[in-house]
Amino acid sequence: xxxxxxxxxxxxxxxxxxxxxxxxxxxxxxxxxxxxxxxxxxxxxxxxxxxxxxxxxxxxxxxxxxxxxxxxxxxxxxxxxxxxxxxxxxxxxxxxxxxxxxxxxxxxxxxxxxxxxxxxxxxxxxxxxxxxxxxxxxxxxxxxxxxxxxxxxxxxxxxxxxxxxxxxxxxxxxxxxxxxxxxxxxxxxxxxxxxxxxxxxxxxxxxxxxxxxxxxxxxxxxxxxxxxxxxxxxxxxxxxxxxxxxxxxxxxxxxxxxxxxxxxxxxxxxxxxxxxxxxxxxxxxxxxxxxxxxxxxxxxxxxxxxxxxxxxxxxxxxxxxxxxxxxxxxxxxxxxxxxxxxxxxxxxxxxxxxxxxxxxxxxxxxxxxxxxxxxxxxxxxxxxxxxxxxxxxxxxxxxxxxxxxxxxxxxxxxxxxxxxxxxxxxxxxxxxxxxxxxxxxxxxxxxxxxxxxxxxxxxxxxxxxxxxxxxxxxxxxxxxxxxxxxxxxxxxxxxxxxxxxxxxxxxxxxxxxxxxxxxxxxxxxxxxxxxxxxxxxxxxxxxxxxxxxxxxxxxxxxxxxxxxxxx
Amino acid sequence: xxxxxxxxxxxxxxxxxxxxxxxxxxxxxxxxxxxxxxxxxxxxxxxxxxxxxxxxxxxxxxxxxxxxxxxxxxxxxxxxxxxxxxxxxxxxxxxxxxxxxxxxxxxxxxxxxxxxxxxxxxxxxxxxxxxxxxxxxxxxxxxxxxxxxxxxxxxxxxxxxxxxxxxxxxxxxxxxxxxxxxxxxxxxxxxxxxxxxxxxxxxxxxxxxxxxxxxxxxxxxxxxxxxxxxxxxxxxxxxxxxxxxxxxxxxxxxxxxxxxxxxxxxxxxxxxxxxxxxxxxxxxxx
Numbered sequence: 001x002x003x004x005x006x007x008x009x010x011x012x013x014x015x016x017x018x019x020x021x022x023x024x025x026x027x028x029x030x031x032x033x034x035x036x037x038x039x040x041x042x043x044x045x046x047x048x049x050x051x052x053x054x055x056x057x058x059x060x061x062x063x064x065x066x067x068x069x070x071x072x073x074x075x076x077x078x079x080x081x082x083x084x085x086x087x088x089x090x091x092x093x094x095x096x097x098x099x100x101x102x103x104x105x106x107x108x109x110x111x112x113x114x115x116x117x118x119x120x121x122x123x124x125x126x127x128x129x130x131x132x133x134x135x136x137x138x139x140x141x142x143x144x145x146x147x148x149x150x151x152x153x154x155x156x157x158x159x160x161x162x163x164x165x166x167x168x169x170x171x172x173x174x175x176x177x178x179x180x181x182x183x184x185x186x187x188x189x190x191x192x193x194x195x196x197x198x199x200x201x202x203x204x205x206x207x208x209x210x211x212x213x214x215x216x217x218x219x220x221x222x223x224x225x226x227x228x229x230x231x232x233x234x235x236x237x238x239x240x241x242x243x244x245x246x247x248x249x250x251x252x253x254x255x256x257x258x259x260x261x262x263x264x265x266x267x268x269x270x271x272x273x274x275x276x277x278x279x280x281x282x283x284x285x286x287x288x289x290x291x292x293x294x295x296x297x298x299x300x301x302x303x304x305x306x307x308x309x310x311x312x313x314x315x316x317x318x319x320x321x322x323x324x325x326x327x328x329x330x331x332x333x334x335x336x337x338x339x340x341x342x343x344x345x346x347x348x349x350x351x352x353x354x355x356x357x358x359x360x361x362x363x364x365x366x367x368x369x370x371x372x373x374x375x376x377x378x379x380x381x382x383x384x385x386x387x388x389x390x391x392x393x394x395x396x397x398x399x400x401x402x403x404x405x406x407x408x409x410x411x412x413x414x415x416x417x418x419x420x421x422x423x424x425x426x427x428x429x430x431x432x433x434x435x436x437x438x439x440x441x442x443x444x445x446x447x448x449x450x451x452x453x454x455x456x457x458x459x460x461x462x463x464x465x466x467x468x469x470x471x472x473x474x475x476x477x478x479x480x481x482x483x484x485x486x487x488x489x490x491x492x493x494x495x496x497x498x499x500x501x502x503x504x505x506x507x508x509x510x511x512x513x514x515x516x517x518x519x520x521x522x523x524x525x526x527x528x529x530x531x532x533x534x535x536x537x538x539x540x541x542x543x544x545x546x547x548x549x550x551x552x553x554x555x556x557x558x559x560x561x562x563x564x565x566x567x
Numbered sequence: 568x569x570x571x572x573x574x575x576x577x578x579x580x581x582x583x584x585x586x587x588x589x590x591x592x593x594x595x596x597x598x599x600x601x602x603x604x605x606x607x608x609x610x611x612x613x614x615x616x617x618x619x620x621x622x623x624x625x626x627x628x629x630x631x632x633x634x635x636x637x638x639x640x641x642x643x644x645x646x647x648x649x650x651x652x653x654x655x656x657x658x659x660x661x662x663x664x665x666x667x668x669x670x671x672x673x674x675x676x677x678x679x680x681x682x683x684x685x686x687x688x689x690x691x692x693x694x695x696x697x698x699x700x701x702x703x704x705x706x707x708x709x710x711x712x713x714x715x716x717x718x719x720x721x722x723x724x725x726x727x728x729x730x731x732x733x734x735x736x737x738x739x740x741x742x743x744x745x746x747x748x749x750x751x752x753x754x755x756x757x758x759x760x761x762x763x764x765x766x767x768x769x770x771x772x773x774x775x776x777x778x779x780x781x782x783x784x785x786x787x788x789x790x791x792x793x794x795x796x797x798x799x800x801x802x803x804x805x806x807x808x809x810x811x812x813x814x815x816x817x818x819x820x821x822x823x824x825x826x827x828x829x830x831x832x833x834x835x836x837x838x839x840x841x842x843x844x845x846x847x848x849x850x851x852x853x
Contacts, residue, residue, distance in 0.1 A: 026850060026851070029850030030850055030851055030852055032852075139851075142851040143851075186850075186852040188850055188851075188852065189849070190845050190846075190850075191849075192848055196848070200841070200844055200845065203836070203841060203844065204836065204838075204841040205836075206836045208645075208831035208832065208834050209641065209644070209645060209831055211641070228844050229825075230824060230825050231840055231843070231844065232836050232837075232840050232841070233825055233828065233829075233831070233834040234825065234831075235644055235645075235823065235825045235826055235831060237641075237674075237823075240637075240666050240667060240669070240670035243634065243637075243666075244634075244637035244666070244667055244670070245637075247630065247631070247634045247637040247638050247641075248637045248638065248640060248644075249641070250630075250638060250641075251610075251630075251637065251638035251639065251640070251645070252641040252642065252644065252831060254628055254638070254642060255641070255642045255645035255646045255649070255830065255831070256645065256830060256831065256832020257645045257830075257831035257832045258832075273631055274631065274634065277630060277631050277634075281630075364850065367845065367849070370845055372838050372841050372842065374838075375836060379832065408832055409605065409608050409626035409646070409649055410606065410626075410646055410648065410830065411605055412603070412605050414605060415604055415605060415624060415625055415626045415627070416626050416627075417621075417627040418627065418629070419627070419629040420613070420629060420630050421629065427627065428574075428576055428621050428627075429618070429621060429629065
């Protein structure tokens with residue numbers, strides 16, 4: 001096995017935990033190594049404390065680990081909680097009066113003051129870790145130069161070097177030997193969080209209008225759209241509430257723009273009436289629901305997959321929708337592009353269902369794995385707009401596929417009429433029952449057409465065997481690493497990752513499950529919502545669910561333990 | 568109705584409904600703009616008033632109750648070349664859509680808002696709207712309305728709305744002129760239109776309004792916000808009609824760096840621009 005080093009950084013809010021992980025990952029990438037960064041991984045719930053895990057490897061790293069090799073405790077009060085997770089041969093750093101290995105007394109505050117600012121204790125700690133890893137300190141220079149201004153750049157450099165000098169003198173040679181990363185050629189990967197990847201994917205997919213009301217963990221998406229969308233002419237507006245956000249997106253979409261909104265479960269609850277409007281008006285829109293634990297405010301900064309059934313059934317009335325569930329930042333980039341395209345092609349709401357874990361996970365991606373797909377527009381313009389003998393354009397014309405050619409306001413000679421009421425082909429409201437039946441069937445035909453274009457699940461492992469693990473969305477990489485752990489133990493385990501949960505890929509799942517002795521879903525929720533969907537859509541046997549609902553994501557080792565208990 | 572924007576849509580308004588006068592005023596105002604039907608979007612919510620756009624042959628977005636304004640604002644952002652007008656009821660705009668009313672005045676997108684203000688929910692058969700006077704007995708308020716009335720013009724003025732006017736359904740020519748001014752005003756423009764409800768409002772009738780309303784004199788100073796506020800709150804003795812306040816300021820479209828230019832739906836996304844955004848996140852060699 002190649003290099004696998006897990007660093008945990010913990011501290012109170014404002015102590016710069018995030019700065020440390022940001023620095024380390026960019027230094028590690030600069031040194032040619034791969035990484036995976038995410039928030040708090042440990043199994044015990046720890047209130048409002050911040051912790052980040054940076055797992056480093058020589059090959060791509062796609063999941064975290066509970067056991068830490070290196071711990072930097074910026075707040076020593078947290079040591080009793082975190083020190084037990086430091087594994088055999090690892091070390092911990094904290095500014096404590098005295099310490100015994102694996103804990104070392106690092107005078108972080110003193111070094112920070114010496115560097116010019118007491119708040120740089122985190123950077124001094126980073127310097128100590130960089131020394132232990134043998135990463136050249138120059139790899140941080142570009143980060144400092146881009147993130148800081150004035151003499152603060154120099155102060156950061158000084159703090160980093162003081163920390164490194166301290167480590168050289170005070171960390172045993174044995175430790176530095178163990179963790180030293182051999183020099184490596186550099187591949188220049190692209191560093192993306194799940195939220196960033198999704199937002200950039202939407203931009204690549206031609207998104208030109210975004211509206212939102214800030215809500216963790218979806219805000220990061222709005223931030224990228226607002227700050228980087230302008231380079232492609234995207235208009236972002238912060239709405240007065242989520243109801244307005246989705247309604248605005250629908251208005252812009254009616255006018256021809258590709259649109260997106262991003263929120264979490266609570267914000268989506270407010271958007272639900274507008275979702276139904278999009279269904280009725282057949283207006284394309286992409287809705288990101290980045291899940292966090294509920295009900296109500298729940299645990300705002302933690303993760304859960306508890307809104308699957310909500311998203312599948314939200315909205316009054318019956319209308320087709322598409323629900324995509326990216327499993328990694330790469331997939332978020334890809335599926336966000338496809339979401340923009342499919343929404344316009346089918347004139348339906350398309351969901352990107354993610355969660356806090358995926359939103360905040362940061363990985364390095366080889367540029368060739370971020371494919372920018374050519375844009376296809378589906379809006380009819382000018383002479384290609386179909387007209388009746390009277391010269392009228394019918395926004396909701398009956399078609400075999402259920403999809404009516406979509407024109408937008410501003411085309412000479414025609415008007416575009418849409419209504420939240422049931423309507424005739426020309427969009428004007430109607431209470432005629434025969435019309436109602438034809439329109440219901442037209443809308444539902446789009447769902448059938450849509451089901452014929454399902455993005456298939458990803459299957460990995462032997463074609464048949466003892467067990468198949470099935471998950472959706474953010475659990476993808478953890479389940480995959482768990483499969484590899486179990487395979488090394490000689491267990492015949494396969495995995496299925498659903499990238500699309502609606503229309504449900506029933507045929508594929510029904511074909512896979514019977515080939516295995518047992519089938520378990522792996523879900524970050526308490527009720528096994530995916531298992532329920534599979535049973536109702538495929539009628540196949542699901543033997544149970546490995547659940548986690550403490551607000552934290554799965555980790556491979558813990559998931560492997562849970563799975564072993566079930567088989 | 569006849570003319571450039573005629574449709575064969577049959578609305579379900581009661582004979583004598585103030586909506587007929589408002590529809591007349593809207594079509595006269597639209598004719599006066601000289602805009603073609605494909606350049607105009609009428610946006611509404613839900614209620615008897617909100618059905619008006621179906622009777623006018625222009626682009627129509629008849630959305631959800633209370634939600635006309637956010638849709639209209641975004642339509643204008645997506646294509647500022649369109650003339651965007653919201654025409655809907657008082658319950659829709661001031662009640663269900665109250666939050667959007669507040670914040671779209673602040674946003675100052677160049678749209679005109681015509682509110683059919685009859686103090687009553689007609690489609691649901693006679694409940695008080697937010698502008699109903701206290702004491703009014705509705706089907707759900709047998710003991711009378713307890714809440715005080717919502718003062719739309721005063722609220723708009725307080726929020727800095729640049730065009731605040733009041734029309735009267737029984738005077739379509741006069742109201743049409745206010746509408747035309749509102750459409751031409753660069754920014755968010757409100758015309759609250761007094762509208763007798765012949766079925767459910769037995770107090771605020773054509774006769775009652777006939778005695779109460781008075782047109783503002785030609786020498787009224789439309790730039791005096793304090794005076795406008797005083798007029799906006801007049802109700803018990805007499806009710807002013809006309810433009811209470813008018814003051815231009817930069818619109819959302821002028822201030823938002825990305826709105827000017829091609830309609831959003833016609834903008835390209837060059838692959839190189841996307842690649843450039845990705846490159847900004849590329850690791851730097853050590």
